[in-house]
Amino acid sequence: MMKVGVIGIGSMGTTHLDVYGKRDDVQILAVSDLIADKRDGVGKTKGNIEGQAKGGLDFASFRKYAEGMELIADPEVELVDICLPTPLHHTYAVAALRAGKHVLVEKPFCRTAAEADDLVAEAAKAKGMLMCALCMRFWPAWEWLKRTIDQGTYGKVLAASFRRLASFPGRSFYLDGNQSGGAALDLHIHDADFVQYCFGLPKAVFSRGYCKDSSATDHVLTQYLYDDIPIVSAEGGWSMRPPFGFWMRYVVNFERATAVFDIGAKPALRVMVDGKVEEPALAEGMGYQYEIAYFLDCIRSGRRPERNTPADAANAVRLIEAEVESIRTGQIVRL
Numbered sequence: 049m050m051k052v053g054v055i056g057i058g059s060m061g062t063t064h065l066d067v068y069g070k071r072d073d074v075q076i077l078a079v080s081d082l083i084a085d086k087r088d089g090v091g092k093t094k095g096n097i098e099g100q101a102k103g104g105l106d107f108a109s110f111r112k113y114a115e116g117m118e119l120i121a122d123p124e125v126e127l128v129d130i131c132l133p134t135p136l137h138h139t140y141a142v143a144a145l146r147a148g149k150h151v152l153v154e155k156p157f158c159r160t161a162a163e164a165d166d167l168v169a170e171a172a173k174a175k176g177m178l179m180c181a182l183c184m185r186f187w188p189a190w191e192w193l194k195r196t197i198d199q200g201t202y203g204k205v206l207a208a209s210f211r212r213l214a215s216f217p218g219r220s221f222y223l224d225g226n227q228s229g230g231a232a233l234d235l236h237i238h239d240a241d242f243v244q245y246c247f248g249l250p251k252a253v254f255s256r257g258y259c260k261d262s263s264a265t266d267h268v269l270t271q272y273l274y275d276d277i278p279i280v281s282a283e284g285g286w287s288m289r290p291p292f293g294f295w296m297r298y299v300v301n302f303e304r305a306t307a308v309f310d311i312g313a314k315p316a317l318r319v320m321v322d323g324k325v326e327e328p329a330l331a332e333g334m335g336y337q338y339e340i341a342y343f344l345d346c347i348r349s350g351r352r353p354e355r356n357t358p359a360d361a362a363n364a365v366r367l368i369e370a371e372v373e374s375i376r377t378g379q380i381v382r383l
């Protein structure tokens with residue numbers, strides 16, 4: 049039984065607790081939040097995807113700590129799950145690793161690439177394992193896409209475009225772009241990371257964007273430049289006027305097929321091939337349950353997470369910084 053402690057019981061802490069609560073190989077030993085209602089399981093924060101952050105677990109048996117550092121100091125906690133506001137990720141992840149814990153930290157890995165590099169170095173000398181919760185790498189229709197690209201099922205990719213659009217969260221640390229990094233770092237990083245997961249780091253990026261609700265980059269459109277793939281782009285923004293809702297989409301044009309994913313459609317994934325529409329069978333659910341299952345499996349088997357390394361997570365932050373630099377300068381930025 050893995051003894052888990054979750055720090056930050058907001059939308060993501062609740063989402064992770066939903067997953068742990070359904071597993072019989074995990075004991076939720078402790079929770080931590082500065083807000084009493086949240087650590088008591090009374091206060092609820094909604095997620096932006098239907099079915100996420102359901103809540104409803106009975107918190108009676110959990111140890112409750114106000115400050116996250118108190119949970120890290122609990123000698124019985126083996127896995128510390130950090131769902132804190134982004135600027136706190138580095139400090140709490142370093143503290144938990146130094147306390148000998150395994151650490152799952154929400155995306156973005158860190159607020160800056162410099163912090164991210166430092167955390168990678170900490171992880172390399174730590175006894176425990178570290179993984180960033182880059183959930184798209186584990187989302188069934190996205191895992192299908194990665195596998196299909198790698199296997200060359202439909203030939204080479206000619207064009208891949210990703211789109212993630214929402215309305216401004218308008219709460220918590222998201223209100224301040226200095227803390228959240230705007231939609232570029234907070235939302236669009238999912239797609240920037242998936243681009244590097246599928247195709248490797250691009251040689252350069254060219255981005256356009258603007259600041260609006262948070263004062264940081266709240267909407268970005270990037271072209272990722274590769275020698276061997278004609279078009280790779282991703283758009284991410286949270287400045288859509290309510291009640292816009294939430295879009296998460298991709299269109300990938302292979303030599304012999306076109307794959308279209310739309311989280312709001314039924315079925316969400318369709319593949320146009322040989323004049324027909326195929327509907328690939330996918331695992332149920334979202335990425336959170338699979339990323340957590342994968343990390344638990346890595347810990348148990350003593351195998352560091354190769355599918356999603358700390359260096360990958362740091363590169364995702366570096367990619368976003370390059371995109372923001374491209375918007376600022378109007379230039380192509382090389383990586």
Ligand SMILES: NC(=O)c1ccc[n+]([C@@H]2O[C@H](COP(=O)([O-])OP(=O)(O)OC[C@H]3O[C@@H](n4cnc5c(N)ncnc54)[C@H](O)[C@@H]3O)[C@@H](O)[C@H]2O)c1
Binds near residue numbers: 136
């Ligand atoms: N993977 C995803 O799809 C996804 C989705 C949303 C958010 N996130 C990320 O998850 C992280 C958390 O986001 P959220 O929406 O859950 O935020 P949130 O504001 O809803 O929750 C954060 C919680 O941390 C608590 N907190 C702050 N400082 C603390 C401390 N020192 N000790 C204990 N508790 C403390 C706050 O009281 C709050 O309840 C962010 O980095 C965000 O980018 C990821």
